[in-house]
Structure formats: structure tokens, C-alpha cells
Amino acid sequence: MKKITLSLIAASLFSGNLLADEAALQAQIQKLIQRIEQLEQAQGTTQQTQIVLQENQAEIKETQISQGDMLSKVNAQSANDNIKWDIDLRSAFHNINYQYADDAKNRDGSADATHSGQKYSNNSLFTNRLWLGMGSKVNDDLFFNGQVAADYYWGADTSVNHSAMSQDMGWEANSKPHDASLGLRQAYFVYKFGNDWDIPMTFSVGRRAAVDGFLANNREGTQKPGSPLAHITNVEVDGAMMQFNLDKVFLPGSYLKVVYGRSYDTINQNALSTVPYTGTTFPGDDKVDFLVLPMSIYNDGASNLMAEYAMIMNAKGDTVSGTTYGGVAAGTAHYAALSYQLDGLNEDVDFLNDSTVFASVAMTSTNPDSGYTMLGSTDNKTGYSFWAGVLFPDTISDGGRIGIEYNHGSKYWTPMTWAEDSIIGSKVATRGDAYETYWNLPIVGKNLTAQLRYTYINYNYRSSISFMDDPSFKNLDHSQELRAFVRYQY
């Protein structure tokens, strides 16, 4: 009996152990199953990720192929397109007035009974000026600049015969077959060489920018001036230029330009001629060549001192007898100017730091050949001029500036400022006193600007910038212009 009891106890203990092992085993199996499920899920996610990556890769490849095709098209289209364009469009309103002197004289000195004491005005003259700028750059040392231009008044009619209603009428001028004219204002290339030399040089040929030069840029609301001194030079010229950069051997910002060119030529263009492009249209009306030497003496970004000498050969005058009046090579004209501008009067005061002052002195001299007259005289005549101005912030706009200028010219003062941007004639060339004030206003930064300008000229002598006229024969008493414009540049 005792043996049976012990056996039963042993058997129950053994079976209890077996049950415990089975439970543990079951738990382990369960864990393994969970782990396998986790691994299966992870494997599924990895496969999904791989699929997504493959899809993305395919999309990127397609995009690359597409972009490559597009680049090829762009390359094919622009491979030979080497011109960059920019636009300068100005629309202006002008109100102009001329008042003749009570004792006005004609060019020959006789009394001008028709105009004496008369007043002439235009209360609403509107103009548009478009400049299409071109730039082409081979590298930093060889590049081209050009500008085609149209400058006209609204409703312009350049037809010779008004009653014939030709295709020159402003309202159809560019919509009907016409001539092949396109206004070229600038076109020149620049080649720089000797950059490592003590005096690096620049060579340029073409139709040069000799307008809106130093000091005149202020009254035009333009930050960067042309290099000629506007006190004696404001013309469109064709010529060759050599520039010597003296910055390394002389004063900061210094350079000298030597410009030689031709401003007038009346060669015979008659297509029926056996020898076209030879001789002159009128006897004695010889070619007019010029030499201009603009020089920057010192320019440190604040102080800018510039000088210029110029000479015109075969300048137009008259014979002593007066028989060829109207334009004949009569002698030589000389010009000289010294101009200074200071930007920023006091760095510690914002108002003064944004202000500018400038002053300039200049002279012109005529030297008629034997048997000819210039400015109505067979003798050498010298004219003098003074020009000063100040610009300061308007304090009501961001960047707007107000300018005030004064000019004075003596009896024989006759600069070559025929292209000056003044409807009533060059104010710089005034033989008398000129007063001017303007307000340059940025509307959308430098891209859209406006200007309001008033100019008053009081003449002491004849209003003329021709060597053919005698300054003694006064015509106008005074003239004035009110101008307002908006200008888009980009």
C-alpha cells in the first residue's frame, strides 16, 4: 500500500512538471509567432519602400530627360542670341513759353518787326521717348553697347506736304509702309587690354554716348553720367576712343580719354552720280572733325573732379562778304571746362549725407580763318560760363531729391550742347542767366520714376548756339519750360 501511495505521488509530481514545461513552451511558441508576424510586416514595409523609391527614381529620371530636352531647345534657340535688351520709356508733358525782346533783331542785324515784343507758347506739348538698349558681351574685356531710339511729340507730323496726307502722319507712321529709318543713338564696342600694365587701356569705335554727361545727369534724374563734361559737350558723335586708366600711377579714379571723330559731312549722296560719296553738296561746306579729351582727375566716390578740352575743325561760320551765309568751313573752335561734384556733405547728418553740390567753369573760343567770320567777327572771340547746383532730399519720399541750378554765360559763350535735353534749347548755352529747379521722384524704386522741372532763361545776348550768328543781335528776352514726366526703366 505504501509503495502504491509513493508511486501515485511521484506520478502526480511528474505530470505537474510536464504541464509547467508545456505552458512555457506554448508561451515561447506564441512569442515566436508574434516575432514572425512582426518580421513579415517589416518585410512588407521594406518592399513597399523599395517600390516607392523605384517609382521616385523613375520620376526623377523622366524629369531629368524632360529638362535635358528643354535645355537642348533653349540652347538651340539662344546659342546665337548674344544681345541683352533693356528699356527706357519716358512720357513727358511740357508747357513752354518764349518772349521776344522789344527790340528783337534778325540774324543780319536788321530789326525784327514781325516778332519784336511777341509772345509764343505751347501749353500742352506731350512727348514720348523710347530707348531700347542693347548689350553684348564676349568676355570681361570685349563687349558692345547700343541703343535705338525714338523721340517724338504726340501727334507728330513730319510730312512735307500736309495737304497730301502722306504716310508720315503720326497716327499711322509705323503701321503703314514707309522708309527704312531706325534711329540709332549709340552703337560701339569696347576692347580692354593691358589690365596688368601700370596704365591699362581701352579702345572703342562707333557711335558714342556723349549726351547727358557729367553734371547734366542730375537734371535728368540719372545716377550715372556719361563721361564728357556736359558744360561744353552734349552731342551724339561718331568716332574712335582710346582710354588710358591712370588710377595706378596718378590719382584715385583718374583716366584720360582721347576721342577723334566726325560730326558733320555733306558728301554728295546722289545715287545718279558717277562718283557718289565724294566731294560736298555745297562748295566750302567741308567735313567737320573733332578732338575731345575728357579727363577724370580725381574720383573717390564722393569727390569727383573732371576736366575736358575739345577742338572742332572746320567749324561753320560765314565769309567776310557774307555771300555763302548758311554754312561754310570758317575756322576752329576750342572748348575747355573744369567741373567738380561732391556727393555727401556730412556723413553724420542723413540729410546732408544724401545731398550733392557741384560747380563748373568753362570757356569757348573761336578762331576764324582769314577771310571768314565766326560769331560775326573776323577776330578770335572767347566766351565764359559758370554753372552751379545743389541737390537735397525732399524729406517726404524715400529717395526723392530736389535740385536747384544756376547758369551764367557771357556774350561769346557757345558750347556744343545741341543734344541737351531741353525743349526750349540748351540752357547750358545761355548767354545770360538760367535758373532751374527740379524734383526727381522714385515711384517704384529706380524702375518707375517721375520728374517735375521748371527752367527759366533770361537772355542778355542772342539765343543761339551757332557760330554763324552774331551774339550782339538779341532775339529773345526770355523763355521758360515746365516739364513733368514718368519714366520706366528695366
Added chain:
Amino acid sequence: MTSISKIALAALLGLTLFSTTASADSEKGKKLYQKNLKETCGITGGVFAAKYKQADWDKAYKAGTLNKKMTEACPAGKDFFESDKYKKIETHLYDFVHDFARDSGNIPSC
């Protein structure tokens, strides 16, 4: 003054109301470089601006670190780039270096 002159004048005065954008100017920036940095850096403004591409100048300007970028281009100008004077003219200098950056394609006149 005629009525049309008055209208033109009024129109211009009216435009002042729309004068909204700060008038930074690259030409002014060039002058300011010439005045404040040319001698210190020993290089022309054109060479200074061409040290980096437009995107590089842009990125530094937007991040407010243009002075550091300019210091990299001209280490000798470090003191100036950290001065109050620099802060006053930064927008003009930025306009200048942006317009004449290495890849600007800007064509100088002469």
C-alpha cells in the same frame, strides 16, 4: 498756369502717394564702395562684386549675414563691415554687388 498744367502737376504730386519702394541704387552702391572700401580692399568695385555669384550674395543678404560674406571677399574691410556706417548703406552695397556679381551677365558701359 493753365488747367492742363495744373492737372499734370496734380498727377505728379499724386504719384508721391504711390512712392512705396525703397530706392536702393547700384550706382550709388558703387560710389559708396569707391568711397569707403576701394583703398582698404585694394580692388575695384567690379572685382569685389564678382567674387561671388548672385545667389551667394542673395543668400547672405536674406540671412542677414551680408557683412560676413563681404568680409570674406575683403578681409581687410572687416572693421567697416561691422560698423554702424555699413548698416546704413548696406542696401546700396547689396544692390551693387548683386547687379555686378560674377554671373550677373551685366555689361558695363564705357
